[in-house]
Amino acid sequence: MSGPIHPPLCRVDQIMEVMQAAFDPAWGEAWNRRQIEDSLAMPNVFVLLVDSSGDLVNADAGASGLAAGFVLARHAPGEEELLLIAVRPEFRRRGIGEALIRQLAQDARARGAERIFLxxxxxxxxxxxxxxxxxxxxxxxxxxxxxxxxxxxxxITFGLSI
Known part of the structure; x- marks a missing residue:
């Protein structure tokens, strides 16, 4: 994996499909489409969207098909906030969530962050x-x-030094 898919190129439909599959409606934690679109319109918000192999979905190539997971994060000077992470249930326990977080940490360091919060x-x-x-x-x-x-x-607030 390398680099985030920037807001104008991301596949909101795929993000929504992953979120609807991954989040238990009993908790009411899934965001709606408008919240995702509004977040992605901000220049300091990034998304990593991956397929079932953990490879980044390349929106530039017009990628379509099944996305397995994503992470959505917001950058601020010296830090990042992990806003959402989701992996489809059928792709859990394959290291996709861990790979998403590790890629986020690598990208966050490149943007000058020293910590990630969630x-x-x-x-x-x-x-x-x-x-x-x-x-x-x-x-x-x-x-x-x-x-x-x-x-x-x-x-519970969590922090990760990167």
Missing amino acids: EMRENNPASSLYHKVGFEPIGRRKAYYLFADGTRMDA
Whole structure:
């Protein structure tokens, strides 16, 4: 993998397909198409979109077909925020999520970042992936997430020095 697919070239349809397959609707964490499009219109937001082999989907080549996963991140001076990461369930446990994060870290370093941050609900099973690649919990927001049934859950902030 190398380099991000920049916003005007990315395949929003493929991102949405991955997200709809990957995110459990019970948690309400998936973004809608407008949120993705608006984010990608910002010059400091990047997406990496990969196929089932973990290779970047090249939007310049008019790539189409099944995307296996993506990571969406926002750059700020000295840091990046991992906004979303998703891998289709049928492609999980193949190293795609780890490869996406490692590529994001490499690209973030090239953009001058020293740390990557992310935030997730406390019971998110992706925490094992984050720990595996070196993220460490650095904060907690009590009762941050509000779900449709009225329950609340803490958010955990993770940081990774790169």
